[in-house]
Amino acid sequence: MNNSMREYVAHLPIVDVHEHHLPEVILQPEVNLLQLFQQSYAGWTQARPYCLPSESRDADPMLATAGPTTWETLAPFLEGSGSNSFVRNLVRAVVELHGNGEPEITRENWPALDVAVRAAHRRPEWRQEILKRAGITTVITDAYNDPLLDPRPGLGANYRSVMRTNSLALGWHPDSRDHNGSSAHELLKRVGLGASSFDEYLTALEKLVNGMAARGQVALKNALAYDRDVNFDAPDEKIARAAWGKVSPAPAERKAFGDFIVDHLCRLAAARDLPVQMHLGTGIIRGSHPLGVAGLIERHPRTRFLLMHLAYPWSRDLLGMAFVYRNLWLDLTWSFLLSPSHFKLALHEAIEVLPNESRMMLGGDNWHVEETYGAMQTARRLIAEVLEEKVTGGYFSRATAERLARRLLHDNARKFFQLD
Numbered sequence: 001m002n003n004s005m006r007e008y009v010a011h012l013p014i015v016d017v018h019e020h021h022l023p024e025v026i027l028q029p030e031v032n033l034l035q036l037f038q039q040s041y042a043g044w045t046q047a048r049p050y051c052l053p054s055e056s057r058d059a060d061p062m063l064a065t066a067g068p069t070t071w072e073t074l075a076p077f078l079e080g081s082g083s084n085s086f087v088r089n090l091v092r093a094v095v096e097l098h099g100n101g102e103p104e105i106t107r108e109n110w111p112a113l114d115v116a117v118r119a120a121h122r123r124p125e126w127r128q129e130i131l132k133r134a135g136i137t138t139v140i141t142d143a144y145n146d147p148l149l150d151p152r153p154g155l156g157a158n159y160r161s162v163m164r165t166n167s168l169a170l171g172w173h174p175d176s177r178d179h180n181g182s183s184a185h186e187l188l189k190r191v192g193l194g195a196s197s198f199d200e201y202l203t204a205l206e207k208l209v210n211g212m213a214a215r216g217q218v219a220l221k222n223a224l225a226y227d228r229d230v231n232f233d234a235p236d237e238k239i240a241r242a243a244w245g246k247v248s249p250a251p252a253e254r255k256a257f258g259d260f261i262v263d264h265l266c267r268l269a270a271a272r273d274l275p276v277q278m279h280l281g282t283g284i285i286r287g288s289h290p291l292g293v294a295g296l297i298e299r300h301p302r303t304r305f306l307l308m309h310l311a312y313p314w315s316r317d318l319l320g321m322a323f324v325y326r327n328l329w330l331d332l333t334w335s336f337l338l339s340p341s342h343f344k345l346a347l348h349e350a351i352e353v354l355p356n357e358s359r360m361m362l363g364g365d366n367w368h369v370e371e372t373y374g375a376m377q378t379a380r381r382l383i384a385e386v387l388e389e390k391v392t393g394g395y396f397s398r399a400t401a402e403r404l405a406r407r408l409l410h411d412n413a414r415k416f417f418q419l420d
């Protein structure tokens, strides 16, 4: 491939619109090589950290402490799942950042890499150095274990956060929690709010949204695809109100409550011009098809929706929606980690189908900076390949390709999240 397009994209700044840089994980001084694998998507090859309706779990395996690194604990990732794209991405990043030019992590070189990882993470400057090396100017983090996190004091002035709203849509009772263990009522209490009736709850949520800017929070984040289906139907207020105060409302009452709150939050977002970022695809996979949210998008034409992950595996359905609905943007995060080859195919189509050049942006979606670095290297390489193919095929000019690259990596996100 033409090196110059790869060079061009390699040097563009990136606004990273989605990470899970949680202070309690990313600021730990003691991190070893095994932990990088456990607390990454490579870790998901061994254990999904979320449950299907038929499953239960005691604690989030990603937040559990890792033991010492051994070849026996690394081998399930490197040999058992060595062909998986998440593993490939992380291996490339680890050997590039911590190694001496070796292409793989092996039985022979892992001890030296482990020592290098541990030494790097003890240096407080490590994280920001790698972000800089990755060309990332701004990070928007989704601290799902602390939905009200102001990331700036702990993580740095180049961070913003989103307010994860899952627990709010499940907040019919003080004891109800989302799949990450968050409780709406505890969140409200933390900022001096409370609700003893459904109407008070709606008012309290409005105040919670009003407090976002002061916390450095630039969007609402709906990841309900990990808690329920995403068929956010026109809310039935009577049934929604019937859920209030019940420990275990009937399934129809839970759904109506969630539908009602999701609608309420979309209205609040529109009135304040705050975007709504939403996970689609995989998750509770029987209920995460992008067309499930079509009704919500139609009911809220003034809300700006940022739909994630190319709704893998339903990217074509999502692209169809992105052509029809003009209040819809695409967050390509994760899609290039899941499947680089599908990503290239989908990006070719997205460039052709989307109504204008403002619609795409990207993020890393990771817990540690090594994986973030690898994600951005992967994204740059794949985007450059697709743009080069488009130029070579005569689809558009080199100048158009470069303008689109700048917008995709940086300009679109700055504008979309009003970061200036």
Ligand SMILES: [Zn+2]
Binding pocket: 018, 019, 020, 142, 365
């Ligand atoms: Zn994520």
